[in-house]
Amino acid sequence: MPLNLEPVQSRFRPTTSYEEAFADELEAIYGRGVHDLPGVVAALNETGVRPADGAEWTEESFTREIARLGARED
């Protein structure tokens, strides 16, 4: 019986370049020890990653966007 090994099981489509950049920025910010919401939003605004409308991040727009990006896909 052939054995089943699937490296990617949490999503069902390739990541986008936007998601790649966003993940890089978040990891860098978290890696500096910034783990609080106001701090993360302020740090994101210093980077080049912006939401689709190009606006500055707010706590509300960040939590909305991260909920969308982190949604369960199954």
Add this chain to the structure above:
Amino acid sequence: MTNSLHTEDGLLTLGVRDRWYALCPSRQVRPGELTRIDRAGEELLLWRDSSGVVHVQEDRCPHRAARLSLGVHMGDRIACNYHGVQLDGDGVVASVPGSPGCALEGRKALRTFPAREHAGAIFAWFGADEDAEPAPLRVPEPISGGDWDDFLCYVEWDCSYLLSVDNLMDPMHGAFLHRNSHTMFSGKREAVFQIRDTDTGFVFEKTDQRGVNFDWSEWVDTGGLQSVTLDIPYPATAGPGGPFTIVACVTAINEHQHAGFFWRCRKVRGWERDSWRFLYKNRLEARHWQVLEQDRAMAEAMPADAWARENLYQHDIALVRLRRMLRAEAKRQAASRAERRPARAAAR
């Protein structure tokens, strides 16, 4: 195939009875399809009825033993493709089209395993007595929902499930095999361990380090489901939320292959949960996978007679204890089965 389930060795290498076993991810059984898998020494057919409820049955037509998985899905029942015998989700013969009214009709003739779905996986109860009621399916807290969130990682490995159990109850390999990973790069490379009893099993833990590497494992047997729980710290890059917890269940496919279920869990809510989920999908899953592949490479390459020639030391006391517990249960079940069988033969 099932003959070996009569013996102590068979029960040990295929999994003791009177337990729930995780079978496969829920998504593997699609509506309208008949799915064949082998688990814990049984040849199984899985299908969903028209309301989506999953049924786990022996893949063997009660008429002439043809494979029901080659049959036809009929919504609330299935039909064998050989002579059209129809069976419902309880294993009752609903119709014998070739011989209407025959004695087989209306009989519960197909072994049906009580089944549940939880945390993205299908579980079934493998009773020693197939007619007895199952124990309740109680799952460890991290995959019970609430404040916890989880992702299931499912794998199939070309080695006995017992080697995976060994691996899970051996925290010390983290500091060596996984020393270059994103999670297990720090901490001491020597340790003294202790065993601490719990209501449902035992914890095997380092006495002088916690929260730095893979520092403890817990064997949990709720009387229904066997699992291992352990914690592994995340680096700061994983964001807020503390370490992640793995709840692991392993199920034999056969004597030398097994299915592994690794729920990666974190106690996080709100935006912190969403952030973890986003990073898991985009970064962490791939890194966790690399770690698991290191375990797989090691486990699959182990000699078949690994247990026959070992020189164990203090870090292996959890393995010794667990192997003894599993063998004792297998021995007890084999003896109990041997006692029941003559009685059954006499009853016929």
